[in-house]
Amino acid sequence: MDVIQAIKSRRSVRQFQPNPVPKEKILKILDCARFAPTARNVQPWEFIVVTDANIRAKIATFASNAPFIKDSPVCIVVVCKDTKYYLEDGCAATQNILLAATELGLSSCWAAGDKKDYCQDVLGLLSVPQGYKLISMVAIGISAQNNADVPKIELNQLVHWEKF
Numbered sequence: 695m696d697v698i699q700a701i702k703s704r705r706s707v708r709q710f711q712p713n714p715v716p717k718e719k720i721l722k723i724l725d726c727a728r729f730a731p732t733a734r735n736v737q738p739w740e741f742i743v744v745t746d747a748n749i750r751a752k753i754a755t756f757a758s759n760a761p762f763i764k765d766s767p768v769c770i771v772v773v774c775k776d777t778k779y780y781l782e783d784g785c786a787a788t789q790n791i792l793l794a795a796t797e798l799g800l801s802s803c804w805a806a807g808d809k810k811d812y813c814q815d816v817l818g819l820l821s822v823p824q825g826y827k828l829i830s831m832v833a834i835g836i837s838a839q840n841n842a843d844v845p846k847i848e849l850n851q852l853v854h855w856e857k858f
């Protein structure tokens with residue numbers, strides 16, 4: 695799969711088969727995450743791989759917007775040191791996670807972190823030290839749903855040449 699195909703075929707999936715994701719695939723995905731660009735190359739991220747069903751269930755009770763984390767075999771939690779561009783950097787890493795998962799035949803859904811009122815609950819649950827921000831929680835697994843096409847705004851409504 696080429697990059698453009700991965701970008702265009704990725705869709706958020708919120709229902710997963712129970713099959714575990716092999717550790718090698720998880721590590722491949724995270725190896726791609728660390729190659730994301732970062733402001734001043736500070737690479738402020740760290741990744742917590744949560745496979746334990748009890749911990750995933752607890753995260754899902756904190757994050758009512760992401761109940762699917764309870765049933766996804768893996769949840770990758772992206773945290774960043776509290777640097778100037780932590781959010782942009784962490785989001786770039788998160789997008790790499792989604793695209794690498796797509797390439798490996800896995801589906802995913804990004805669940806919000808930063809700005810959510812459950813940030814401290816999730817960070818505390820996962821024993822993340824002080825000074826880190828919760829960026830995202832990515833559910834990953836084999837899809838168990840038929841993906842309806844999510845409408846995307848047409849390119850010609852978005853592009854301006856030279857001036858807005």
Ligand SMILES: Cc1cc2nc3c(=O)[nH]c(=O)nc-3n(C[C@H](O)[C@H](O)[C@H](O)COP(=O)(O)O)c2cc1C
Pocket residue numbers: 704705706707708759760803804805806807844
């Ligand atoms: C920053 C961010 C936060 C998101 N948070 C959630 C979330 O908490 N729960 C959820 O179900 N989807 C979440 N999503 C997924 C979006 O709902 C999804 O990307 C959007 O509906 C477009 O669908 P697509 O990913 O299939 O293109 C989030 C996506 C982004 C980029």
